[in-house]
Amino acid sequence: MSASVSASAAAATVPALNTRTAASHGPGPGPGPAPKPPAQRLARQLLRWLHHPAFSAQMTVVLLVVLIATGGVMYDGFAAPQVMLNLLIDNAYLLVLAVGMSLVILSGGIDLSVGAVLALSTTVAAWLLQQAHWPAPVVMAVVLLGGTVFGVLQGALIHVFKLQPFIVTLAGMFLARGLCYLISVDSITISDPTFVHISQMQVALPGGFLSLGAVIAVGVLAVGIWLAHRSGFGRAVYALGGNESSALMMGLPVGRTKLMVYGFSGLCASLGGLLFGFYMLSGYGLHAQGAELDAIAAVVIGGTMLSGGYGYVAGALSGVLVLGTIQTLIAFDGTLSSWWTKIVIGGLLFVFCVVQRLLSRPVSGAGSAPPSPAA
Numbered sequence: 001m002s003a004s005v006s007a008s009a010a011a012a013t014v015p016a017l018n019t020r021t022a023a024s025h026g027p028g029p030g031p032g033p034a035p036k037p038p039a040q041r042l043a044r045q046l047l048r049w050l051h052h053p054a055f056s057a058q059m060t061v062v063l064l065v066v067l068i069a070t071g072g073v074m075y076d077g078f079a080a081p082q083v084m085l086n087l088l089i090d091n092a093y094l095l096v097l098a099v100g101m102s103l104v105i106l107s108g109g110i111d112l113s114v115g116a117v118l119a120l121s122t123t124v125a126a127w128l129l130q131q132a133h134w135p136a137p138v139v140m141a142v143v144l145l146g147g148t149v150f151g152v153l154q155g156a157l158i159h160v161f162k163l164q165p166f167i168v169t170l171a172g173m174f175l176a177r178g179l180c181y182l183i184s185v186d187s188i189t190i191s192d193p194t195f196v197h198i199s200q201m202q203v204a205l206p207g208g209f210l211s212l213g214a215v216i217a218v219g220v221l222a223v224g225i226w227l228a229h230r231s232g233f234g235r236a237v238y239a240l241g242g243n244e245s246s247a248l249m250m251g252l253p254v255g256r257t258k259l260m261v262y263g264f265s266g267l268c269a270s271l272g273g274l275l276f277g278f279y280m281l282s283g284y285g286l287h288a289q290g291a292e293l294d295a296i297a298a299v300v301i302g303g304t305m306l307s308g309g310y311g312y313v314a315g316a317l318s319g320v321l322v323l324g325t326i327q328t329l330i331a332f333d334g335t336l337s338s339w340w341t342k343i344v345i346g347g348l349l350f351v352f353c354v355v356q357r358l359l360s361r362p363v364s365g366a367g368s369a370p371p372s373p374a375a
Contacts, residue, residue: 056356057303057315064318067325075332081207087324089210092217093118093272093279093288094323097295098302098316099224100268105299106228107261108241108308109165113154114269115291116176117147119284121273123180126188126283129195136194144270150176151266155259173292180285187284190277199278213275220268224313233260241308297349298323305356322348 302319304311
């Protein structure tokens with residue numbers, strides 16, 4: 001009798017111990033969330049790709065390929081190698097302006113003075129070469145230094161007095177254009193042998209050639225890419241464009257960065273003036289009217305957001321080539337007015353601004369915003 005009671009007690013103890021052991025280890029793993037359907041996962045990945053900072057730049061490259069392919073189908077000789085190289089030759093000055101403008105816009109600013117500084121650079125260079133008979137290398141150095149100082153002064157006004165970049169650079173635009181007419185109200189033809197020789201230098205390539213100005217523009221693009229994406233200065237530019245207050249709290253040199261950004265833009269504008277002088281062999285106050293707006297359009301179409309903080313300097317090249325391709329298509333057509341170039345570019349710029357605004361909204365459930373391209 002006692003043996004059977006002991007066996008029953010032992011049998012009752014085993015489940016009790018098992019219950020306490022399970023309780024001490026906590027509940028076992030649950031079934032987990034149900035896996036999302038493949039279509040939903042694909043849609044989520046697509047939305048994340050659309051909201052990536054590189055999407056606008058990629059869309060510009062696709063647009064460029066479509067435009068070139070369309071021209072090649074519609075017009076004989078459009079896709080010839082030299083015609084494609086001419087896109088860069090004819091717009092070398094604009095590419096240089098766009099590189100400088102890219103850094104300004106990435107920092108959250110704007111520079112409306114670049115077209116006027118370009119014209120002033122051509123006028124000063126032409127006057128010094130033709131009237132003062134200065135050596136061409138000295139003239140080019142003076143012009144580049146003057147453009148840089150002009151940009152630094154604008155950056156100082158913006159930072160020290162907390163003025164809006166739009167107002168400061170608008171005043172700079174009027175000032176530079178006015179200075180052109182103090183020097184000369186007429187176009188000054190450049191006939192200096194050294195300057196003319198430099199303007200005629202070419203680099204042979206398979207199927208054609210590039211002018212020295214185009215090669216210089218590509219070099220400036222490479223420098224701009226390195227500055228924006230491989231230097232501490234570039235990281236400060238992106239941080240400043242993202243949020244100036246946060247950049248200050250991080251201890252970044254906000255004031256120095258602004259001076260350098262606008263100084264670099266002024267340098268690019270004056271260099272663009274020299275390239276424009278190589279192209280036109282003249283200096284004139286009416287040169288490059290509206291070039292500042294073309295540069296802004298090229299930067300935005302190239303994928304850089306006007307709000308600052310997002311974009312790629314390399315996108316300036318694709319933006320400039322898109323504008324040049326549109327001009328070439330209209331020229332090959334022969335029946336359309338040149339004003340159609342402005343109409344098409346305006347419509348395209350409007351579309352890109354709207355698309356960027358829509359794509360800048362955060363994706364639900366996608367986590368934090370994508371990292372800065374400079375990271």
